[in-house]
Amino acid sequence: MTIQEMKQALRTGGYKLTPQRLTILEVLRESEEHLSPARVHERARALCPRLGLTTVYRTLELLTELGCARRVHLEEGCNGYALSDYGHKHYLVCRQCNQVVEFDGCDPMISDFIAEVSQNTNFLIEEHLLEFVGLCPVCRELLFTVEEEAR
Amino acid sequence: MTIQEMKQALRTGGYKLTPQRLTILEVLRESEEHLSPARVHERARALCPRLGLTTVYRTLELLTELGCARRVHLEEGCNGYALSDYGHKHYLVCRQCNQVVEFDGCDPMISDFIAEVSQNTNFLIEEHLLEFVGLCPVCRELLFTVEEEAR
DNA sequence: TTCAGTGCAAAGATTTTGCAAATCA
DNA sequence: TGATTTGCAAAATCTTTGCACTGAA
Numbered sequence: 446m447t448i449q450e451m452k453q454a455l456r457t458g459g460y461k462l463t464p465q466r467l468t469i470l471e472v473l474r475e476s477e478e479h480l481s482p483a484r485v486h487e488r489a490r491a492l493c494p495r496l497g498l499t500t501v502y503r504t505l506e507l508l509t510e511l512g513c514a515r516r517v518h519l520e521e522g523c524n525g526y527a528l529s530d531y532g533h534k535h536y537l538v539c540r541q542c543n544q545v546v547e548f549d550g551c552d553p554m555i556s557d558f559i560a561e562v563s564q565n566t567n568f569l570i571e572e573h574l575l576e577f578v579g580l581c582p583v584c585r586e587l588l589f590t591v592e593e594e595a596r
Numbered sequence: 597m598t599i600q601e602m603k604q605a606l607r608t609g610g611y612k613l614t615p616q617r618l619t620i621l622e623v624l625r626e627s628e629e630h631l632s633p634a635r636v637h638e639r640a641r642a643l644c645p646r647l648g649l650t651t652v653y654r655t656l657e658l659l660t661e662l663g664c665a666r667r668v669h670l671e672e673g674c675n676g677y678a679l680s681d682y683g684h685k686h687y688l689v690c691r692q693c694n695q696v697v698e699f700d701g702c703d704p705m706i707s708d709f710i711a712e713v714s715q716n717t718n719f720l721i722e723e724h725l726l727e728f729v730g731l732c733p734v735c736r737e738l739l740f741t742v743e744e745e746a747r
Numbered sequence: 748t749t750c751a752g753t754g755c756a757a758a759g760a761t762t763t764t765g766c767a768a769a770t771c772a
Numbered sequence: 773t774g775a776t777t778t779g780c781a782a783a784a785t786c787t788t789t790g791c792a793c794t795g796a797a
Contacts, residue, residue: 461771461776483761497779502762516671518725523674524761537719548717554709562699562728568688570730574669577713579721612751612796634786648754653787675786 446530448474451513458511468493469504470513470528478543479517479525517545518576535575541584597681599625602664609662619644620655621664621679629694630668630676668696669727686726692735 446454451470452462460466472488473480480488486501505526508514517525517538527536527545534549555575563570580588597605602621603613611617623639624631631639637652656677659665668676668689678687678696685700706726714721731739 459776463771463777465778481761495779499763499780500778503777518669518674520667523669537713537717537721539719540722546717546719548713554705554712558705558709559728561705562688566688566697566699567733567736568690568697568728568730569736570688570728571691572729574725574727574729576725577710577719577721578723578725579719582718585718585720610751614752614796616753632786646754650755650788651753654752 446513446528451508451511454511454513460507464493465489465496465500466504466507468496469501470508473508473514473526473528476527477545479527479538479545481524482526485526518574519578535577537577537579537581539581539584540578541580541588544581546581597664597679602659602662605662605664611658615644616640616647616651617655617658619647620652621659624659624665624677624679627678628696630678630689630696632675633677636677669725670729686728688728688730688732690732690735691729692731692739695732697732 448470452467455462455466468489469485471492472485476488482498482501482505485505486496486498489496489501505514509516509526512533513529514526515529515536516523517527517536519525519538525543529547531547531549534547535555536545536547538545555573559570559573562568599621603618606613606617619640620636622643623636627639633649633652633656636656637647637649640647640652656665660667660677663684664680665677666680666687667674668678668687670676670689676694680698682698682700685698686706687696687698689696706724710721710724713719
């Protein structure tokens with residue numbers, strides 16, 4: 446989703462395009478990583494000094510509702526947010542640099558899996574949460590090089 | 597995992613079998629649902645009145661480390677815990693009654709999926725989080741009946 | 748007997764709320 | 773102009789920490 450499309454999503458929802466909201470979008474857009482509300486606030490203040498933390502919370506919630514942002518769930522804590530290009534699709538997180546990358550295109554597999562689990566358990570499955578955690582190509586290479594040198 | 601096996605896990609880890617820990621295990625065992633630390637505390641106090649909330653937090657963390665319990669991640673919040681029979685396997689949550697059911701047996705599918713995503717993104721995938729949310733057979737039936745009657 | 752484990756109180760962190768002032772459309 | 777949105781201060785939650793006491797092994 447481009448910034449333009451996100452602005453449109455706000456308008457369509459009947460929400461106003463305030464500098465605060467645009468700044469927060471900007472901060473998320475600039476950052477590859479997932480950010481906590483506090484961290485978004487910190488960065489956004491550089492662009493919009495009077496921005497309050499409360500507004501950050503409210504905006505992140507709003508963007509999530511609109512499908513423009515998503516929460517990132519990790520064992521260490523679940524207060525990370527990242528922009529969401531595909532709405533509800535799945536994502537990868539790099540444990541080293543916190544980069545979040547969404548992916549799709551594997552949905553048939555997921556659907557088959559859901560069908561199978563649904564049949565086995567007799568649950569009606571309405572939503573799913575799927576995350577992969579690991580190392581992005583860059584960090585992977587970096588760590589590998591360090592290991593090499595240690596030998 | 598039976599209570600016996602969990603006790604063994606504690607012993608093996610060099611941890612003591614205190615009444616507090618056993619009570620918390622008991623509470624989780626009794627409950628089909630995922631419970632917040634506060635809720636575990638509330639229920640456990642019925643059996644062990646002097647139990648402190650701090651101990652509940654510490655014990656849930658310990659049990660999670662040992663693979664006896666797991667965190668449940670939901671959009672509404674991620675402070676739920678449930679016993680874990682299979683350690684790291686996947687689970688279903690009923691949005692109505694909060695029942696948590698683990699399942700496995702579909703691992704080949706997941707592995708294929710991970711291999712595919714890994715190849716497409718060049719990430720090294722080390723862990724994954726997979727949850728399904730929906731309605732358990734009982735709640736499904738119940739809600740369906742209510743709808744029927746409404747007509 | 749000994750040290751891990753506990754409860755309490757207090758601190759810290761995170762998130763939410765109420766409300767007057769500011770501002771987008 | 774008028775309804776939203778904002779920032780602030782304060783409250784409400786939630787979680788962690790320090791420390792003296794307790795109790796499992």
